[in-house]
Every structure is written in C-alpha cells, then in structure tokens.
Amino acid sequence: ESESAKKIEEEVGRVVEQAKELQDSAASFISKASADDQSLRNRVVSLDSSIRRLHSLLSHNNHNLLDPKLADKLEEDLQRARCIMVDGDAASFLPPKTQGGFLKMFLGPINVRASQKDIQLKVKEEYNSYRDRTALLFLFFPAALLILRSWIWDGCLPAFPVQLYEAWLLFLYTGLALRENILRVNGSDIRPWWIYHHYCAMGMALVSLTWEIKGQPNCTQKQRGVQLFLQWAMMQGVAMLLQNRYQRQRLYTRIALGKAKRMDVVWGETAGVDGQLWLLCPILFILQGFEAYVGLLLLKTAFIGVVSEWQVFFCGILLVLMAVGNFANTVQTLMAKSRF
Amino acid sequence: ESESAKKIEEEVGRVVEQAKELQDSAASFISKASADDQSLRNRVVSLDSSIRRLHSLLSHNNHNLLDPKLADKLEEDLQRARCIMVDGDAASFLPPKTQGGFLKMFLGPINVRASQKDIQLKVKEEYNSYRDRTALLFLFFPAALLILRSWIWDGCLPAFPVQLYEAWLLFLYTGLALRENILRVNGSDIRPWWIYHHYCAMGMALVSLTWEIKGQPNCTQKQRGVQLFLQWAMMQGVAMLLQNRYQRQRLYTRIALGKAKRMDVVWGETAGVDGQLWLLCPILFILQGFEAYVGLLLLKTAFIGVVSEWQVFFCGILLVLMAVGNFANTVQTLMAKSRF
Ligand SMILES: CC(C)(COP(=O)(O)OP(=O)(O)OC[C@H]1O[C@@H](n2cnc3c(N)ncnc32)[C@H](O)[C@@H]1OP(=O)(O)O)[C@@H](O)C(=O)NCCC(=O)NCCS
Ligand SMILES: CC(C)(COP(=O)(O)OP(=O)(O)OC[C@H]1O[C@@H](n2cnc3c(N)ncnc32)[C@H](O)[C@@H]1OP(=O)(O)O)[C@@H](O)C(=O)NCCC(=O)NCCS
Incomplete structure (x- = not known):
C-alpha cells in the first residue's frame, strides 16, 4: 500500500x-x-x-x-x-487591412483575420452558402405573405407575421454586413458600397419594424406601403439568387485554376464566367430600376397622404438611394472589368 | 540611358x-x-x-x-x-472552447480566439469600458424620456424618441451578447445565463419596437406598459454601473497581482474585492425584485385589458423569467465563492 x-x-x-x-x-x-x-x-x-x-x-x-x-x-x-x-x-x-468601425462596434477589438489561406477560402464559401440559403427564404417568405394576403387574409395583412419577417430581415442584414466586413479584413476586394448597401437595408428593416400595420377598414390603401416593401424584398431574393450563382461559379473557377483574384489582372478574367456577367447585368439593371420605382411609389404614397407616417417616407428615400448606388457601382464594376 | x-x-x-x-x-x-x-x-x-x-x-x-x-x-x-x-x-x-451558435450565426466560421494573453486582457478591458459607457446612457436616456414626458409632453410620450431608444437597446444588447460570446471563447468563465440574459433582452428590445405607442386621449393609461419598460431600463443602468465598478476592480486586482482567475482557487479571492461583493449583492437582489415587479405589473396591465397587445404580455413574461434567472444565478455565484 x-x-x-x-x-x-x-x-x-x-x-x-x-x-x-x-x-x-x-x-x-x-x-x-x-x-x-x-x-x-x-x-x-x-x-x-x-x-x-x-x-x-x-x-x-x-x-x-x-x-x-x-x-x-x-x-x-x-x-x-x-x-x-x-x-x-x-x-x-x-x-492587415484595418478593421472598420462596424466590426469594432459589435465585436470590440478582436482580430477577425484568418491567418491561413484555406480558412479564408472556407469563410468565403460559407458566406456564399449562407447567401444561398437566405436567398431562397427571401423569395419564399414575402411571397407567402402576399399570397396568403389575397387568398386567406382578405387583402389585409395581419401585423404579427409581417413583423416577424421584418425582424428576420434585420437579423439577416446584420449578419451579412458583419460577414462582409470580415471578408474585407481577410483580403476580399469587395467594393465598400455593397457593405453600405447592407447598412441601408438594416436601417430599412429596423424602421419598418416601427411601422404600424393598420387593419380594416380600407386595408388595401393603408397597407400599400407594406405591400410595396414586400414586393421589393422578393425582387431582392431574385437578385441574390442570380448573383450567387455567378459568384460561386467565379470562386470555383478561381480555386480550380489555382489562381486567385490578382492573377486575373495578368491572365484576364476566365471567359466563361465573364460571359455570365454580361447576361447577369441587364437583369440586375432591371431589378435596380424596379427598386427605384418602388422607392418612388413609397414617396408618392407618403406625399399623397394615404399613409403619412415618416417611416414610409424614410424607406422611400432609402430605396431610391440604394437603387442609384447599386446602379453606379454595377456600372463601375463593369467598366473596371472591360478595361482589361 | x-x-x-x-x-x-x-x-x-x-x-x-x-x-x-x-x-x-x-x-x-x-x-x-x-x-x-x-x-x-x-x-x-x-x-x-x-x-x-x-x-x-x-x-x-x-x-x-x-x-x-x-x-x-x-x-x-x-x-x-x-x-x-x-x-x-x-x-x-x-x-479551444467551441464557438457557440450565436457567433456562428452572425459571423460565420471565423475564429475569434486571440492567441496572445495580452490581447485577451485587452478584449476584456475593452468590454468593461464599453459597458461603462453604455451604462451611463442606460441611465440617462430613459430618465430623459420620463422627465420630458411629465414636463413637456404632458404625460404622453411621442413615438419617435421611444423607438429610437428601443433601437439603440437592440443594438446595444446584440453587441453585448456578441462580445460576451467572444470573451467565453477566449477563456472567460462567464456563466452561460448572463449571455442568455442578453438574448432575452435582445428579444425584448425587438418586440418593444413593434409595440405601438398610442397617443391621446387617455395617454397615461395606454402608455403604462412603455412607462414601466423605461423604468426597468433605468434600473438596469444602475445595476450595470454597480456591477462594472466591482468587476473592473476585480480585474485590476487580478492583473496587479499577476495572477489570473484559476489561481483564485488556490489563494482565495482577494479579500478587498470579495467584501465589495457582499455589499453589491443586496442591491442586486433589490433590483431583481423590482425587475420581477415590473414584469408582473406588465402582465397585470395585459390581463386587465387596458393595453391588450401581445407585446405587453410577452415582455412581462420575459421580465419575470429574467428576474428569476438573475436571482438564481447570483445566488449560485455567491454559493460557489463562499465554498472556498
Ligand atoms: C455586378 C456584380 C455581379 C459584380 O460581381 P463581381 O464580378 O464579383 O465583382 P468584383 O470583381 O468587383 O468583385 C470583387 C469582390 O467583391 C465581391 N462582391 C462583388 N459584389 C458583391 C456584392 N454585391 N455583395 C457582396 N460581395 C460582392 C466579390 O465576391 C469579390 O470578392 P473577392 O475579392 O473576395 O473575390 C456584383 O457586384 C453584383 O451582383 N452587384 C449588384 C447587386 C445588386 O444590385 N443587388 C440589388 C439589386 S436590386
Ligand atoms: C453576482 C456578480 C456580481 C458576480 O460577479 P463575479 O464575481 O465576477 O462572478 P464570477 O466570479 O462567477 O465571474 C466569472 C466570470 O464571469 C464574468 N461575469 C460575471 N457576471 C457577469 C455578468 N452579469 N455579465 C457579464 N459577465 C459576467 C466575470 O467577469 C468573470 O469573467 P472572467 O472569467 O473573464 O474573469 C455578477 O454576476 C452580477 O453582477 N450579476 C447580477 C447581474 C444582474 O442581476 N443584473 C440585472 C439586475 S436586474
């Protein structure tokens, strides 16, 4: 013992x-x-x-x-x-690229840069698949609301499901904005505008939450703003799906060829994906036009005074701003690409 | 040439x-x-x-x-x-500790663990100073609203400033929850409850945003829920300030003595800070009691039917839950400490 x-x-x-x-x-x-x-x-x-x-x-x-x-x-x-x-x-x-204020605000002084190339790629792929998953919901959720509205709810959206949807949007855009900032720190060349665009969308989701959803009587008129908002959201879903398809293919082509973005400058963009871009852009332009249109309709609704809440006015302005910014940045991307 | x-x-x-x-x-x-x-x-x-x-x-x-x-x-x-x-x-x-779902949801698969001890400490200090800054606003913002309400607004809160405040709360709690998850990954022994507590608070801020703020006539009655909510928030500010004072001192004592948490087990908690805890806890218990009281008042308001929105009911239940959880976890912390 x-x-x-x-x-x-x-x-x-x-x-x-x-x-x-x-x-x-x-x-x-x-x-x-x-x-x-x-x-x-x-x-x-x-x-x-x-x-x-x-x-x-x-x-x-x-x-x-x-x-x-x-x-x-x-x-x-x-x-x-x-x-x-x-x-x-x-x-x-x-x-390292300096981390922007947005990340600092939410995360504090933590470093989100991955030191290994393969982890950086994993982050990028995960971002793409996150977008894919959400794009489908993006399409499905507002579509379901609009369909139920005319079939079951008699033209009158109940407040709760719409608010649930708006809360989801807020959560989603916050996640996208955070992830894009992280990608940027990890060396992505994403244009700052696409991140600002998500800040605007966050603001819009937040404001729409405070937007009172009025019931009968005269539902169709009073809910015109909400309805336009849902239509815009569906359109975003379409844009995201198309863009994802293109961008995922682009990433895979890059990985397969074992060369990353900067090599593009030397060898030119891979022709296959480049062709897709010229198909994608006209659709994007149409969607951006629709975005501006929805924004103007919201502004009109606010001015005519059917729905006179400041929220409607605010969302209208934001939508127009976003459409203009998206258009300008898509054009600039195209110009930068055609220069090579 | x-x-x-x-x-x-x-x-x-x-x-x-x-x-x-x-x-x-x-x-x-x-x-x-x-x-x-x-x-x-x-x-x-x-x-x-x-x-x-x-x-x-x-x-x-x-x-x-x-x-x-x-x-x-x-x-x-x-x-x-x-x-x-x-x-x-x-x-x-x-x-590494596994990163929770909350971080994954917002940030993707990025690793937020700092590899150096001094950066981990920096993150912790920054978290404390973030809490300090917000605790003051926490006290000031709802106090200003309540004072303006009786002095200028004639007992009737206008919707916009309240909603601004609620949006700020949502943003704040999201930041706190993210930061606490990051601290956890970096080796903090924070009890999971304090993080869940901030998820609940996020839920509450989100729900309160959708909560319609009714105007005249009969404002005082209709806005009873909002008013209680603001009072709870002020109380939170007091709790945070006290807690911060204690926790910062605790961290500095630790750093000064060059020993980190686990050493406590061997040498015991530093007496000075430990004494503070016994002063802090009664105040915390009173605040927790008040939290439960506000929750019950909200439930009463919802049941009597003066304000019958589901939001009031939901916030009431959440507040009672949070109070009970806070109490249980404070008691458990005290018990764990007195065991050594
Ligand atoms: C025009 C467009 C297809 C160009 O895509 P692209 O060929 O990848 O553009 P770039 O070569 O400039 O991309 C540079 C980087 O930014 C990223 N990026 C480009 N546009 C992005 C966007 N809208 N969101 C997120 N990331 C984007 C790319 O993935 C790439 O990342 P990497 O450096 O890590 O590889 C794309 O920007 C786009 O779809 N924009 C329109 C979006 C829109 O308007 N949506 C709303 C419609 S209403
Ligand atoms: C009771 C209390 C003072 C104990 O604090 P403590 O002595 O630091 O507790 P522990 O020793 O268990 O702390 C372990 C870790 O959790 C952290 N922690 C404890 N309570 C925390 C809280 N409420 N929020 C964030 N972090 C907390 C500590 O900083 C410490 O971190 P570390 O491991 O990185 O050093 C603290 O938990 C507290 O203030 N709780 C009450 C909060 C409350 O009820 N607020 C609302 C009132 S209505």
Missing part, C-alpha cells in the same frame, strides 16, 4: 516537472515564432515597396527610357512577383 | 527572385511552426489528462491510501501544475 502511495507521489512530482517544461517550451516557441514572423513581415513590406516603386517607374516611362516592349515584359514580371507574394504563403504576413 | 535601363531590368529580376525566396521562407516557416504548434498541443492535452486522472485519484482517497496531509500537499502541487499550464504561455495551446 505504501508502495502505491509512493507511486502517486512520484507521478505528481513528474506532472509538476512536465508543467514547468511545457511552460518553457511554449515560451521559447512563442518568442522564436514571433521573431521569425516579424522578420517575414519586414521582408514582405520591403518587397511590396520595391514592387510599387518599380511599377511607378515603369508606368512613367515617358522619356522612353526603355524599349516599350521591354517595359511591357518587365511590367509582367513585376505582376508575377506581386502574385507570388499576394496569393502565396507570404500573404499571411502582409500588413 | 541604356545603363539605367539595364539597372531597372536587373532590379526587376532581383524583385522576382526575392518574391520566390520569400514564398519559400514563408512556406517553410508555416509548416515548421504548425508542426511545433501541433506537438505543443499534444503535450498540453496529455498533461491535462494526467492532472485530471491524478486529481480524481486523490479526491477518491477513501481507503486512506495516503496520509491525508500528504494528499493535501499533493493536491496543492497538482493545482500548481494546473495553474502553470492554464495561466502561462502554454495556455495558447489548450484546445
């Missing part, structure tokens, strides 16, 4: 020893790794600035210092160097 | 070379670091299980295998080993 006591005592001693050793190994690993990490960071920064300097030198080749053909070749070499740095393992050591 | 062209060409060549080298160094650093990282992780896991095994062996020392005094000493040694592991540098290699 005393022997097994001895054994336990020994084991405890060993455990304490191991804990100390582990602490030492961990400390030395951390300090070694952070030194290496810092040196890689420095090298990335200095290489990046060399590339920038040479790039500006080449593009200001106005005195024809270099043979234009040679200049083109050198420019291409520089691009290759940039691709190696930005898309390879060195990318983890690039200085 | 041709000489400087040569120089540029050379430089570009060097940059491409450097990019390749950098890629190689980065790749080898990453693979080396992840191997070391994995081996440290394995060691931490195995040490952790040894400690657990020995701990259960010692605490089941029912055959008096060991002299009780020796058993106590060994138990203390084990605790020391545990502290070294959990509070030292090895802590970064402990298996």
Whole structure:
C-alpha cells in the first residue's frame, strides 16, 4: 500500500516537472515564432515597396527610357512577383487591412483575420452558402405573405407575421454586413458600397419594424406601403439568387485554376464566367430600376397622404438611394472589368 | 540611358527572385511552426489528462491510501501544475472552447480566439469600458424620456424618441451578447445565463419596437406598459454601473497581482474585492425584485385589458423569467465563492 502511495507521489512530482517544461517550451516557441514572423513581415513590406516603386517607374516611362516592349515584359514580371507574394504563403504576413468601425462596434477589438489561406477560402464559401440559403427564404417568405394576403387574409395583412419577417430581415442584414466586413479584413476586394448597401437595408428593416400595420377598414390603401416593401424584398431574393450563382461559379473557377483574384489582372478574367456577367447585368439593371420605382411609389404614397407616417417616407428615400448606388457601382464594376 | 535601363531590368529580376525566396521562407516557416504548434498541443492535452486522472485519484482517497496531509500537499502541487499550464504561455495551446451558435450565426466560421494573453486582457478591458459607457446612457436616456414626458409632453410620450431608444437597446444588447460570446471563447468563465440574459433582452428590445405607442386621449393609461419598460431600463443602468465598478476592480486586482482567475482557487479571492461583493449583492437582489415587479405589473396591465397587445404580455413574461434567472444565478455565484 505504501508502495502505491509512493507511486502517486512520484507521478505528481513528474506532472509538476512536465508543467514547468511545457511552460518553457511554449515560451521559447512563442518568442522564436514571433521573431521569425516579424522578420517575414519586414521582408514582405520591403518587397511590396520595391514592387510599387518599380511599377511607378515603369508606368512613367515617358522619356522612353526603355524599349516599350521591354517595359511591357518587365511590367509582367513585376505582376508575377506581386502574385507570388499576394496569393502565396507570404500573404499571411502582409500588413492587415484595418478593421472598420462596424466590426469594432459589435465585436470590440478582436482580430477577425484568418491567418491561413484555406480558412479564408472556407469563410468565403460559407458566406456564399449562407447567401444561398437566405436567398431562397427571401423569395419564399414575402411571397407567402402576399399570397396568403389575397387568398386567406382578405387583402389585409395581419401585423404579427409581417413583423416577424421584418425582424428576420434585420437579423439577416446584420449578419451579412458583419460577414462582409470580415471578408474585407481577410483580403476580399469587395467594393465598400455593397457593405453600405447592407447598412441601408438594416436601417430599412429596423424602421419598418416601427411601422404600424393598420387593419380594416380600407386595408388595401393603408397597407400599400407594406405591400410595396414586400414586393421589393422578393425582387431582392431574385437578385441574390442570380448573383450567387455567378459568384460561386467565379470562386470555383478561381480555386480550380489555382489562381486567385490578382492573377486575373495578368491572365484576364476566365471567359466563361465573364460571359455570365454580361447576361447577369441587364437583369440586375432591371431589378435596380424596379427598386427605384418602388422607392418612388413609397414617396408618392407618403406625399399623397394615404399613409403619412415618416417611416414610409424614410424607406422611400432609402430605396431610391440604394437603387442609384447599386446602379453606379454595377456600372463601375463593369467598366473596371472591360478595361482589361 | 541604356545603363539605367539595364539597372531597372536587373532590379526587376532581383524583385522576382526575392518574391520566390520569400514564398519559400514563408512556406517553410508555416509548416515548421504548425508542426511545433501541433506537438505543443499534444503535450498540453496529455498533461491535462494526467492532472485530471491524478486529481480524481486523490479526491477518491477513501481507503486512506495516503496520509491525508500528504494528499493535501499533493493536491496543492497538482493545482500548481494546473495553474502553470492554464495561466502561462502554454495556455495558447489548450484546445479551444467551441464557438457557440450565436457567433456562428452572425459571423460565420471565423475564429475569434486571440492567441496572445495580452490581447485577451485587452478584449476584456475593452468590454468593461464599453459597458461603462453604455451604462451611463442606460441611465440617462430613459430618465430623459420620463422627465420630458411629465414636463413637456404632458404625460404622453411621442413615438419617435421611444423607438429610437428601443433601437439603440437592440443594438446595444446584440453587441453585448456578441462580445460576451467572444470573451467565453477566449477563456472567460462567464456563466452561460448572463449571455442568455442578453438574448432575452435582445428579444425584448425587438418586440418593444413593434409595440405601438398610442397617443391621446387617455395617454397615461395606454402608455403604462412603455412607462414601466423605461423604468426597468433605468434600473438596469444602475445595476450595470454597480456591477462594472466591482468587476473592473476585480480585474485590476487580478492583473496587479499577476495572477489570473484559476489561481483564485488556490489563494482565495482577494479579500478587498470579495467584501465589495457582499455589499453589491443586496442591491442586486433589490433590483431583481423590482425587475420581477415590473414584469408582473406588465402582465397585470395585459390581463386587465387596458393595453391588450401581445407585446405587453410577452415582455412581462420575459421580465419575470429574467428576474428569476438573475436571482438564481447570483445566488449560485455567491454559493460557489463562499465554498472556498
Ligand atoms: C455586378 C456584380 C455581379 C459584380 O460581381 P463581381 O464580378 O464579383 O465583382 P468584383 O470583381 O468587383 O468583385 C470583387 C469582390 O467583391 C465581391 N462582391 C462583388 N459584389 C458583391 C456584392 N454585391 N455583395 C457582396 N460581395 C460582392 C466579390 O465576391 C469579390 O470578392 P473577392 O475579392 O473576395 O473575390 C456584383 O457586384 C453584383 O451582383 N452587384 C449588384 C447587386 C445588386 O444590385 N443587388 C440589388 C439589386 S436590386
Ligand atoms: C453576482 C456578480 C456580481 C458576480 O460577479 P463575479 O464575481 O465576477 O462572478 P464570477 O466570479 O462567477 O465571474 C466569472 C466570470 O464571469 C464574468 N461575469 C460575471 N457576471 C457577469 C455578468 N452579469 N455579465 C457579464 N459577465 C459576467 C466575470 O467577469 C468573470 O469573467 P472572467 O472569467 O473573464 O474573469 C455578477 O454576476 C452580477 O453582477 N450579476 C447580477 C447581474 C444582474 O442581476 N443584473 C440585472 C439586475 S436586474
């Protein structure tokens, strides 16, 4: 018996020893790794600035210092160097993009940058599949409300399901805005507008929650605003579904070819997906026109005075703003792409 | 001229070379670091299980295998080993707590665990200062509404400022819930209830947004629910301020003594802060009682039928639930602390 006591005592001693050793190994690993990490960071920064300097030198080749053909070749070499740095393992050591105020507001000073490329891709894929799941609901939920309205509810939407839907919208847009900010920190080139667009949509969902849903009599007239809002939401669902299809394919093509966005600049966009964009955009333009139309109708409703709440006015203005912004940014995207 | 062209060409060549080298160094650093990282992780896991095994062996020392005094000493040694592991540098290699569904829903699969101890502390401090800032507003905002109501608005709250306040509440509670989930992932021992409590508060803020704020005539009666809600919110502000004072002091004491939570088990809570807790708790109990009272008043209002909206009923039930949960969890915290 005393022997097994001895054994336990020994084991405890060993455990304490191991804990100390582990602490030492961990400390030395951390300090070694952070030194290496810092040196890689420095090298990335200095290489990046060399590339920038040479790039500006080449593009200001106005005195024809270099043979234009040679200049083109050198420019291409520089691009290759940039691709190696930005898309390879060195990318983890690039200085992080600053996290915007939106993330700070909700999450505090936590860092949401994934250090590994494969996790960054996973985040992007998960974002796409999240959008897919929601796009279907986006279509289904308001459609169900509008159908039930004319079939069962006698032209008069009850408040509760509409409010439930609006709360869901608010939750959804908040999630999208957070995720897009996270993607941005992780190196996505998403235009800031698409994120602002979701802030606007958040504002709209929030305001629509406070929007009183009046009942009989004269339901159809009083609920005109809500009805337009639901129609806009359905249209958003269609836009999202189309956009998702295109963007997922684009991501997969990129992954399959083992080259990421910046390589596009060198080799051009993959033709197949590019073609889709020219199909997608006219539909997007139509939807954006409809968005503006719904916004103007809301404004009209507010001015004529059938529904004179400030909420209707506010949503109308927001919708018009969003339509204009979406249009401008889609056009700019197209122009940027056709330049290559 | 041709000489400087040569120089540029050379430089570009060097940059491409450097990019390749950098890629190689980065790749080898990453693979080396992840191997070391994995081996440290394995060691931490195995040490952790040894400690657990020995701990259960010692605490089941029912055959008096060991002299009780020796058993106590060994138990203390084990605790020391545990502290070294959990509070030292090895802590970064402990298996991460799983991230809850709430974070996943809003943020996707991104990892919010800070790998460095000092960043974890920073996150915690920022959380405290966020709470401080909001607690003041918490007190000020509803107080202003209630004062303006009797002085200027003639006993009748206008809808807009109240809704603005409710939207702010929703935003605030969402932020708190997200931050607390992040703290949890970063090793905080926060009881799950305090997080659920903020989910409930989010639900309440959301529901209160849909709650129609009726005007004259008979304002005082119709707005009884809103008024109670504002009173509860003010009370929350008081609770938060007191709690913040206590918890910040607790954190600073811990940091100053250079020992983190788990060490408490060995050395006991710091007496100064512990004393504060016994002062704080009676006040918290009174506030919790008031919370339940407001909830019951809301339920009464809903049943008597002065304000018969489901929102009033829902908020009443939530408030009573929250009061009961807060009380139970405060008592459990006190009991857990007095056991040492
Ligand atoms: C025009 C459009 C199809 C272009 O998509 P694209 O070819 O991916 O555009 P870009 O090449 O500029 O994309 C750059 C990045 O932004 C992302 N992105 C582009 N538009 C986005 C959007 N609307 N939402 C979220 N992310 C978007 C891309 O995924 C890409 O990310 P990555 O750098 O991580 O790979 C797309 O912006 C779009 O669908 N816009 C219209 C949206 C709209 O108007 N909706 C409402 C209709 S009422
Ligand atoms: C009772 C109370 C003072 C105990 O606080 P405490 O001594 O810090 O409690 P614990 O030791 O159990 O804390 C463990 C962890 O949970 C955190 N925590 C405890 N209560 C918390 C709360 N209500 N909100 C957020 N975090 C909390 C602590 O900061 C600590 O974090 P750490 O592990 O990162 O250091 C605190 O829980 C409290 O104020 N509760 C009452 C809240 C309430 O009822 N409010 C509404 C009134 S109507």
